Amino acid sequence: MKMKKYFFILMGMLLLTSCKDDTGDFTLNFKALYDGEPLVMLEALEYTNYDINILESDFYISDITLIKGDERVELAAIDFVDFSSNNFSIDRAEEGIDFNYLEVPVGTYDGLEFSIGVQPEENGMLPNAFESNNPLSNSGNYWSAWDSYIFAKLAGNYRGDDGNLSETWFFHTGTDPLLRTFTVDKEIIIDPSESSSVSISMEHKVLFQDGGDYFDIETNSINHDPTNLAPLEMIVNNYISSFTFD
Amino acid sequence: MKRITYIPIASILTISLFITSCSEPITTDSFSTSLTDIVYDPVEFTPNLPSSFPILEVPEDNPLTVDGIKLGQHLFFDPVLSADSTMSCASCHLPEASFTDQLAVSTGIDGIAGTRSSMSLVNIGFAYTGLFWDGSVQTLEEQALLPVEDPIELHNSWMNVVPKLGSSPLYQELFRKAFGIESTSEISKELAAKAIAQYERVLISGNSKYDKEERGEYFYSEEENEGFVMFFDEDPDILDAECFHCHSAPLLTDNSFRNNGLDAVSDLADFADLGRGGFNEISLDNGKFRVPTLRNIALTAPYMHDGRFQTLEEVLDHYSMGGHFSPNRDPEMVKLDLTEDQKQNLIAFLHTLTDTSYLSLEHIQNPFN
Numbered sequence: 001m002k003m004k005k006y007f008f009i010l011m012g013m014l015l016l017t018s019c020k021d022d023t024g025d026f027t028l029n030f031k032a033l034y035d036g037e038p039l040v041m042l043e044a045l046e047y048t049n050y051d052i053n054i055l056e057s058d059f060y061i062s063d064i065t066l067i068k069g070d071e072r073v074e075l076a077a078i079d080f081v082d083f084s085s086n087n088f089s090i091d092r093a094e095e096g097i098d099f100n101y102l103e104v105p106v107g108t109y110d111g112l113e114f115s116i117g118v119q120p121e122e123n124g125m126l127p128n129a130f131e132s133n134n135p136l137s138n139s140g141n142y143w144s145a146w147d148s149y150i151f152a153k154l155a156g157n158y159r160g161d162d163g164n165l166s167e168t169w170f171f172h173t174g175t176d177p178l179l180r181t182f183t184v185d186k187e188i189i190i191d192p193s194e195s196s197s198v199s200i201s202m203e204h205k206v207l208f209q210d211g212g213d214y215f216d217i218e219t220n221s222i223n224h225d226p227t228n229l230a231p232l233e234m235i236v237n238n239y240i241s242s243f244t245f246d
Numbered sequence: 247m248k249r250i251t252y253i254p255i256a257s258i259l260t261i262s263l264f265i266t267s268c269s270e271p272i273t274t275d276s277f278s279t280s281l282t283d284i285v286y287d288p289v290e291f292t293p294n295l296p297s298s299f300p301i302l303e304v305p306e307d308n309p310l311t312v313d314g315i316k317l318g319q320h321l322f323f324d325p326v327l328s329a330d331s332t333m334s335c336a337s338c339h340l341p342e343a344s345f346t347d348q349l350a351v352s353t354g355i356d357g358i359a360g361t362r363s364s365m366s367l368v369n370i371g372f373a374y375t376g377l378f379w380d381g382s383v384q385t386l387e388e389q390a391l392l393p394v395e396d397p398i399e400l401h402n403s404w405m406n407v408v409p410k411l412g413s414s415p416l417y418q419e420l421f422r423k424a425f426g427i428e429s430t431s432e433i434s435k436e437l438a439a440k441a442i443a444q445y446e447r448v449l450i451s452g453n454s455k456y457d458k459e460e461r462g463e464y465f466y467s468e469e470e471n472e473g474f475v476m477f478f479d480e481d482p483d484i485l486d487a488e489c490f491h492c493h494s495a496p497l498l499t500d501n502s503f504r505n506n507g508l509d510a511v512s513d514l515a516d517f518a519d520l521g522r523g524g525f526n527e528i529s530l531d532n533g534k535f536r537v538p539t540l541r542n543i544a545l546t547a548p549y550m551h552d553g554r555f556q557t558l559e560e561v562l563d564h565y566s567m568g569g570h571f572s573p574n575r576d577p578e579m580v581k582l583d584l585t586e587d588q589k590q591n592l593i594a595f596l597h598t599l600t601d602t603s604y605l606s607l608e609h610i611q612n613p614f615n
Contacts (some may be wrong), residue, residue: 041530042573049478055577086363088530128300132374137300140500141490145480164512168568168577222580226484 007099014060021104023102025195026052026075026188028064028112032083033098034055038093041084044165048214050156051183053165054204059152059239061123064099064114066188068107075101078122084153096199104190112184112198115152116239122175127163157216169221171235178229178236184245197246205222206233206242270438278431284419286426290466291315291444293611296452298496307385310447313423315609318445320420321438323612324455326410327393328355328400335393335442336612338364341605342468344544346451350553354398361519363553368467368541368604371447375501376469379535379551382525386443391435411438446449449610451541456602460496466598476588485566487592491578498540498599504576505533507569509548514573519551530574544597558596562589 032039034054035046044051059081066073079099080171087093117123122136130137141150155170207215215234222229291310304310321327322335338352339345347368352364362379368488370377370386377383382393393399394407411417412430421433424441456474458464466474472484478495479486494500503522511517516533523532535551549555555564566589568581582590604610 003447019579055574063390092268128298131301132303137302138500139494144478144495157577161523162571164571165573166571168575168580170577221478 021192022106024106024190024192024214026101026104027094027197028099029199030081032202033201040090040093041087041203050159052156054156056155060118062119063115066109067111068109106190109188115177115179115181118149124147146174149172169217171223173232173236180236180240182240182243201244203242207238209238256428276439278429279370280429281422282428282531284422293448293450302373310444312387314444315423318441319420320443321442329402339367344368344545350548355401358396358398367449368451369497373501380522380525381536386446387439390439390442402444414474416544446515451601453603455598469591470598473591477595488580489576492537493540499537503534503536507575510570511572541599558593
């Protein structure tokens with residue numbers, strides 16, 4: 001009698017899961033590179049004629065959307081790519097960060113799109129509007145002088161006179177005009193029988209590009225002028241150029 | 247045939263049901279008094295939060311009630327929790343000192359000193375990244391179980407405390423009213439911890455000059471304003487002190503784990519206290535501690551996890567030089583080279599974070615006074 005009951009419960013559960021054959025799972029993976037190698041926080045990196053390291057690299061992605069003709073399927077409104085806490089070892093750097101989107105409508109999509117930063121509507125809100133499991137609740141990523149979230153943080157050290165990687169640098173981006181969108185122009189098939197994925201590699205050295213050169217971190221170690229957005233503009237455009245996908 | 251395949255699954259299910267039903271809360275059944283004569287009529291409690299504050303997230307199985315908070319308030323101030331009835335939670339978390347003990351490191355009932363400084367409990371209900379300097383405990387309910395049995399704190403055992411609570415008419419009534427239990431045998435450490443957690447969630451401080459200024463009810467003095475602008479990097483023409491990256495509004499902490507350059511070490515293994523890394527075993531996190539709130543900071547000297555700085559002046563000297571070098575010192579720790587005036591302005595701003603108006607609230611005060 002008892003056995004029968006469990007049997008029906010189990011069958012019921014199986015039935016429920018198997019109903020979803022009109023959806024499939026999709027994984028978006030992010031990897032951080034520097035000069036083509038997996039980026040490990042704190043490791044010395046050859047820069048121009050001096051070394052740097054990176055301790056922090058994280059950014060919001062928003063409106064993560066699959067595209068099929070005019071049709072748009074939103075996978076998530078917001079996510080936070082946090083290499084700072086993920087890339088503490090070479091293994092973790094090689095694995096990268098996975099965002100798993102479940103129950104995506106099946107189909108053959110033309111590509112994927114997401115913005116680097118926070119959409120204007122949410123960017124007009126304050127962190128206290130969001131529940132703690134939403135990355136937008138992080139008050140440390142908000143800057144009231146900009147009336148904006150900090151879209152991306154990039155920070156580390158460069159080699160100082162003491163021979164240590166001891167002098168700090170950091171670059172933060174933010175504000176509505178600096179939201180940029182990246183498109184993965186690649187066929188993506190969502191199928192109930194196997195999960196599909198796209199992996200995006202972010203080449204960090206590209207973030208520092210200034211024309212054909214790299215900008216001098218030593219003399220411009222902090223960008224923090226809410227009224228001077230020009231240097232930020234260069235960086236946010238570099239974010240787009242830093243991405244490759246497969 | 248098909249049925250046979252499911253038998254192991256069915257038995258796993260049965261076993262797991264069995265296991266869950268075994269883990270009853272530890273209670274002592276040497277006594278049992280019916281409590282059903284006492285009226286149980288729970289009233290929901292809605293804390294009065296400033297509109298700038300985040301959402302207060304309360305576990306579904308421990309909603310805030312007037313009587314739950316009242317029980318927690320009694321337990322928090324009651325030395326019955328300690329082995330020799332000399333100390334309570336409040337001994338190390340004094341309400342008038344923003345719930346710290348104003349010592350460099352705390353000392354328990356046996357006079358044994360710990361290695362870390364007591365932490366302020368104001369607005370502790372919003373600490374969603376974990377509790378303690380290293381974030382090693384996730385919820386207030388879990389945390390509240392620990393001090394009673396910690397040898398360097400109350401050095402008692404719940405086996406000892408629970409019967410005492412059960413035989414006290416005061417606690418019989420408080421537990422019944424808080425949780426609707428029908429008999430003293432249902433009094434447990436888990437319920438005690440839930441009540442303490444409820445009390446802690448309503449320790450709200452949001453009525454400082456800083457809050458009033460944000461609401462347009464107060465105007466900063468010139469010094470306070472300069473300090474505010476530096477603290478929050480509000481004006482490109484005035485030195486950015488970068489404090490707000492870690493001590494962010496409105497709680498004056500983002501509850502992240504950071505190394506603010508206290509120890510000069512060249513190897514990540516060499517920090518005197520490994521902090522976050524000691525808990526999660528990620529060496530990159532060695533020497534990182536949870537960013538503390540700066541609310542009521544003028545009341546909570548000495549400062550830092552080990553109480554190394556006696557005054558706010560010493561704290562600002564530390565920040566002025568960007569802290570000491572260690573490989574994972576936070577890049578937002580910038581060498582500020584503050585002038586004396588700039589230090590005083592920042593200190594003036596830090597003083598606007600003082601608010602002890604909660605001391606006049608009946609549900610927060612020591613109920614035994």
